[in-house]
Amino acid sequence: MKILFDHPDPFLLMxxxxxxxxxxxxxxxxxxxxxxxxxxxxxxAQRGDILHYFGRPRPAxxxxxxxxxxxxxxxxxxxxxxxxTAWRRRVQKAVIQTSEKFLPAMxxxxxxxxxxxxxxxxxxxxxxxxxxxxxxxxxPAEKVHVVPNGVEAVFLESRPTPRGPxxxxxATITERKRVVELAQAAVAAQTxxxxxxxxYGESDAYAQRFLEIARQxxxxxxxxxxxxxxxxxxxxxxxxxxxxxxxxxxxxSLSALEAAACEAPLLLSDLPWARTVFKGNAxxxxxxxxxxxxxxxxxxFYDAAPNLPVPPKPMTWVEAARQLxxxxxxxxxxxx
Numbered sequence: 001m002k003i004l005f006d007h008p009d010p011f012l013l014m015x016x017x018x019x020x021x022x023x024x025x026x027x028x029x030x031x032x033x034x035x036x037x038x039x040x041x042x043x044x045a046q047r048g049d050i051l052h053y054f055g056r057p058r059p060a061x062x063x064x065x066x067x068x069x070x071x072x073x074x075x076x077x078x079x080x081x082x083x084x085t086a087w088r089r090r091v092q093k094a095v096i097q098t099s100e101k102f103l104p105a106m107x108x109x110x111x112x113x114x115x116x117x118x119x120x121x122x123x124x125x126x127x128x129x130x131x132x133x134x135x136x137x138x139x140p141a142e143k144v145h146v147v148p149n150g151v152e153a154v155f156l157e158s159r160p161t162p163r164g165p166x167x168x169x170x171a172t173i174t175e176r177k178r179v180v181e182l183a184q185a186a187v188a189a190q191t192x193x194x195x196x197x198x199x200y201g202e203s204d205a206y207a208q209r210f211l212e213i214a215r216q217x218x219x220x221x222x223x224x225x226x227x228x229x230x231x232x233x234x235x236x237x238x239x240x241x242x243x244x245x246x247x248x249x250x251x252x253s254l255s256a257l258e259a260a261a262c263e264a265p266l267l268l269s270d271l272p273w274a275r276t277v278f279k280g281n282a283x284x285x286x287x288x289x290x291x292x293x294x295x296x297x298x299x300x301f302y303d304a305a306p307n308l309p310v311p312p313k314p315m316t317w318v319e320a321a322r323q324l325x326x327x328x329x330x331x332x333x334x335x336x
Contacts, residue, residue, distance in 0.1 A: 001328060003029070004048035004070075006039040008055050017254045018077065021149055022054050028150065028321035034328070050328055059114040066118075071331045074115065075123040078132050083249035083271050093136050113137060120331050123147050123324070125252040128276040145327050148277075149252055150317030155261035158234040166194040166222065167302060168240040168264070170233075170255035173199040173207045177247045178269075180206060181294065183213045183221045185246075188295035191302040193244070194222040196236065237262035242305040245269065246294065248287055252277065260311035267301040281311045 005026060011019045026036045040046050051065050052073040062072050081089065099108050108114070116122065116137035122144050124130040130146050133139045167186070171177040179195055186193035195214070199207030214223040227233050237243065243259035244267040250256075252273060256266060266282035268274040274282060283304070285297040301308075 001050070001332065002035045002037065002048040003328060004037055004039045004046070004051045006051060006053045017251075018054060020254055021075075024150065024152070024317045025321065025324065028317035029325065031318060032321055032325060034321070034325055049332060053119075056112045057115050057119070058112060059109055059118055062115050062118045066120075071121075072119040073121045073123060073327065073331070074119040076116075077125070077251040078129045079249045079251045081136065082129055082132055082251065082273055089132075089136065096136065117143075119143070121145055121327055123327070125149060126273050126276050128272045129251065145323075147320055147323045147327070148315060149254055149257060150320035151254075151257050151261045151314045152230060153316060154230045155234045155237065155258045156313065156316060158238050158262050160263065161235070161238045163241050163306065164239045166192045166240055167242050167244045167267075167298075167305075168194050168196065168236060168259070169244050170196045170258070171245060171247065172197050173210050174204070175206050176249055177245070180210045180213065181289070181291065182244060182246045182298075183210055183217075184291045185294035185298045187213065187217045187220050188291055189299035189302070190220060191298055192220055192222070192241075194236075194240070196225075196227050196233075198226045233258070234262055237264050240264050242267060242301060242308075244298065244301070246285055246287070250274070257314040261314055263310045265301070265305040265308040266311055267298070278311055281309050283308065 005022060007022060029036050037046070037048065039051065048070060050073055051070045052075065054075045056076045057072070057074065065072050081092070096113055100113060116133060116139050120143070122133050122139055124133055124144060124146050125148055127146055130144045133144045134141055169179065169182055171179055173179050183193060183195065195210070211223070214221045227236065237259045242265040243256065245253055245256055246269050248269070250271060250273050256268060259266060266278060268278065268282050268284055269287050270284035271287070274284065283301045285294060288294055
């Protein structure tokens with residue numbers, strides 16, 4: 001069984017959770033004996049059994065691959081859709097259904113809606129995204145599989161240490177992660193916050209706003225850039241008073257899973273993905289532009305953190321890979 005991995009965005013241009021997911025999934029699958037290759041677009045002689053596409057492929061892409069005898073697995077992060085309000089999702093669903101019913105395929109094809117139903121299997125990271133696949137895009141239930149991301153052993157095997165005074169936020173410094181708003185809330189609430197991560201570009205205006213807050217309020221906002229050493233990162237999570245991520249949208253936050261593996265109390269945006277995964281084992285903050293409101297929640301979380309419940313342990317990448325391998329094997333046993 002040979003699996004070909006494909007993804008539309010070069011890692012050189014975009015770093016983040018999807019890159020980690022792809023790299024860790026490949027490594028874990030190879031460790032349990034699955035042969036993996038990245039799709040070589042220039043190599044007409046490359047062969048495989050299953051093409052695993054990370055993203056949303058064009059319907060024509062799916063059609064051409066299936067004509068070559070490849071089974072197609074899609075891992076599409078429904079980050080924006082899964083974070084929208086219920087009424088916005090209802091409007092979007094009506095637009096999709098109306099468009100597919102009355103507009104020609106050449107108009108709707110660029111949106112890739114048909115790809116959800118055309119692929120042989122869809123991988124969702126959470127039950128919430130699996131529900132959206134079925135509800136929004138009419139994907140048959142038997143094609144949808146929930147396989148969460150895993151966590152590296154260095155986090156799961158880290159040892160408890162005394163907690164320090166800092167809340168930790170590990171995130172790319174960009175608008176979606178709302179790092180500026182979190183830093184503003186930390187200053188207003190006078191709660192020490194350590195932000196770990198980097199921007200997509202050094203000249204990014206949003207990142208510059210965050211850096212200015214960090215320069216003006218070093219007592220409450222600590223920033224020293226990203227931490228590449230995973231062992232050191234595990235220590236940071238273990239020593240943190242808690243983990244905070246107030247993003248406007250997520251699919252399944254890898255940094256939240258890493259913090260959970262290190263038993264750090266969690267404060268997350270009140271979004272369906274978080275409620276689905278962590279349920280009552282995390283604290284939640286509404287997605288709001290009101291700094292004083294966010295500051296109130298942050299202060300309450302900071303004070304309560306030592307007595308909050310420990311989040312559930314996430315699975316390892318190898319455990320996730322075994323579930324994915326089972327999906328692959330099932331596809332190879334069935335005819336289209």
